[in-house]
Amino acid sequence: MSRYRIAVIPGDGIGVEVTAPTVDLLEHLADRAGFEIAFDHFDWSCARYQETGAMMPPDGLDQIRDHDAILLGAVGWPGVPDHVSLWGLLIPIRRRFQQYVNLRPISVMPGLPGPLRDPGEVDFVVVRENVEGEYSEIGGRFSTGTAQEMAVQEAVFTRAGVTRIVDYAFDLATTRRGHVTSATKSNGIVHTMPFWDEIVRERAERQPSVSWRQEHIDALAAKLVLDPSSFDVIVGSNLFGDILSDLAAAVAGSIGIAPSANLDPERDFPSMFEPVHGSAPDIAGKGIANPIGALWSASMMLDHLGEKRSGDALLAAIRATLADGDVRTPDLGGTATTRELAAAVQEAISL
CATH class of the missing domain: 3.40.718.10 (Isopropylmalate Dehydrogenase)
Incomplete structure (x- = not known):
């Protein structure tokens, strides 16, 4: 049985809200597909910076060096300059771990007009x-x-x-x-x-x-x-x-659904997967953030780990849910919560 250890950095704002159901869905997929996945959670964020003066501890990169992948939510918050938050967390991870490929697939999803x-x-x-x-x-x-x-x-x-x-x-x-x-x-x-x-x-x-x-x-x-x-x-x-x-x-219709991967193609270091959207302080805490970008990023992570069947099933479920159109968050014209849309995607998974 394949086993994976994932470093989870929810970050700030809606990053926390979209990461939690993504982790739940990955656990569901692992159970269905027959592989093991374990998550280590790290509170590295602007909130940590405001408390301690640093986005992550001095040995932060060493703490996640041996993980199989990194799942990131979003980074940024009012009161912390963007160059501080990015150069204190995201960019050091990319550079130390030689994630020299930033991969962003672009597709018009069915039922989601651009x-x-x-x-x-x-x-x-x-x-x-x-x-x-x-x-x-x-x-x-x-x-x-x-x-x-x-x-x-x-x-x-x-x-x-x-x-x-x-x-x-x-x-x-x-x-x-x-x-x-x-x-x-x-x-x-x-x-x-x-x-x-x-x-x-x-x-x-x-x-x-x-x-x-x-x-x-x-x-x-x-x-x-x-x-x-x-x-x-x-x-x-x-x-x-x-x-x-x-x-x-x-x-393609919405930056809220866009995924990305920060890849070390040589696999000497863990690669990192994150939705393109930011931390969205204006809606943070309301439970209405669109989780599709995070879920699609998780699909890319599964592909990278070699669990392509599960990655494909997750992406197919995302497409089916958006095409159906019954469950959508407010940014897509609906009234669903973050958890409700993630649950609809999970229900649509076929393995």
Whole structure:
């Protein structure tokens, strides 16, 4: 019997509310499918920061280093600056554990119309470089408080980092419809983006069966809205991938249902799975948060762990529940609670 140990970090706000039923549903799936799953819960959050001055303890990463995966709810709360919460928890996990692939599947779910009149069949994935690029620590503030004050932020693109994310995207395309779109801005960013483009061209030669093109990020953002069904795999830098994946989730109908995976493809470290939505302080505590993003992220976690049958069953149950339309949270036009929607998904699971 397969056994898995999962680190659970509910985080802040609705992260706590969507994580609890996700854990319950995973336990249900494990019982049905015949594998064992154990959860270790960690209170790392903005609430912890406000009490102790740190999002997690100094040895926090060592505490979760040997887990099979990490399930994260959401991070962020009023009174704690975003750069403090992210650089105190999420980004250290991604970087220490070499989770260099941020994977975000985008799909228009049945029965859940998006904002576009005729989006076509939307089914693509954004592959975002997750540990370098524009989100570096190099830079600083100078002459603070004077008329000459300035801020410098350096982007870092390495051959190793760009190569491995591009290879991942092309390899993924061979399992899908065989097309990659590379997000760039080499007509305006004179060093890093031409470097990115050169490596994309080099690595594309490894996969002659995969067609590809590059698109400037501004034009690509427009095409995502005008013709989202034309995309298969989109690969982008840390910043471009971050922006495109949130835009794409909105095109698909709701950022509340969007999942993500932070992957270490080499599996030297645990990978982390989280819904794309934030902590939503405006509805926190009301019990009406949409759990679909967390549940879909759990489906991705099961796939990563090798429990694909269970992952597929969970995703199929999500699709069936949304298609039925009887049980929906307020953001989807219904009146159901978080727990009621999660329970409906669990009821729809067929194994």
